[in-house]
Amino acid sequence: MHDNLTNLGLDALDVVNLRVGGGDDGHSAVPGTIAEQFAVLAQLQKEGLIKHLGISTVSAEQVAEAQSIAPVVCVQNFYNLARRDDDDLIGSLAAQGIAYVPYFPLGGFTPLQSGELTSVATRLGAAPMGVALAWLLHRAPNILLIPGTSSLAHLRENVTGAALSLSPEDLAELDRIGS
Numbered sequence: 001m002h003d004n005l006t007n008l009g010l011d012a013l014d015v016v017n018l019r020v021g022g023g024d025d026g027h028s029a030v031p032g033t034i035a036e037q038f039a040v041l042a043q044l045q046k047e048g049l050i051k052h053l054g055i056s057t058v059s060a061e062q063v064a065e066a067q068s069i070a071p072v073v074c075v076q077n078f079y080n081l082a083r084r085d086d087d088d089l090i091g092s093l094a095a096q097g098i099a100y101v102p103y104f105p106l107g108g109f110t111p112l113q114s115g116e117l118t119s120v121a122t123r124l125g126a127a128p129m130g131v132a133l134a135w136l137l138h139r140a141p142n143i144l145l146i147p148g149t150s151s152l153a154h155l156r157e158n159v160t161g162a163a164l165s166l167s168p169e170d171l172a173e174l175d176r177i178g179s
């Protein structure tokens with residue numbers, strides 16, 4: 001923590017996520033209390049070293065447990081067109097004004113591939129990954145995207161995707177991927 005502040009030349013970090021779970025695939029929530037770990041971050045927040053707290057790879061129960069200790073501003077879990085475990089959690093966080101950051105929004109190390117995605121993208125004249133990001137942005141108002149790329153061409157496709165408008169028919173077709 002102090003190393004981070006020194007290296008970044010900051011007095012306080014804007015937001016710090018407690019990364020919790022793992023499981024068989026390394027990216028699933030694992031049941032159990034997170035109170036002790038989250039209380040450490042809450043203490044650093046009280047000391048003024050962290051402005052806001054988030055949590056990552058957690059269940060709805062663990063979000064609630066964290067909220068009983070200190071306010072949570074964001075939750076970062078594995079979620080995308082094909083991985084829909086957090087559908088209910090996203091809604092409940094949206095109602096509370098808490099940001100949801102889907103990680104591996106494009107599938108991460110296993111990039112998203114699907115006939116429906118290609119079909120909608122072709123219809124819209126857009127790149128499939130841009131459509132996958134557009135779907136996430138249409139999914140809920142509290143979605144905050146941090147897609148990764150090492151390619152300028154992909155970056156352009158992805159930024160273009162943010163401005164795409166998906167029709168109810170497009171959304172219904174894309175929704176079938178994860179169901």
Ligand SMILES: NC(=O)c1ccc[n+]([C@@H]2O[C@H](COP(=O)([O-])OP(=O)(O)OC[C@H]3O[C@@H](n4cnc5c(N)ncnc54)[C@H](OP(=O)(O)O)[C@@H]3O)[C@@H](O)[C@H]2O)c1
Pocket residue numbers: 019056057076102103104105106107108109111127129130146147148149150151153154155157158
């Ligand atoms: N909290 C956690 O435990 C956790 C875990 C994982 C990730 N994250 C965070 O989540 C964010 C995203 O993760 P990520 O970058 O690993 O996964 P991602 O955004 O789902 O996928 C990145 C992959 O998609 C490819 N890609 C990107 N744009 C593309 C396009 N337009 N067409 C085709 N392929 C495209 C990239 O390849 P190219 O480089 O060739 O474009 C790269 O292989 C990061 O900020 C990361 O730090 C958090």
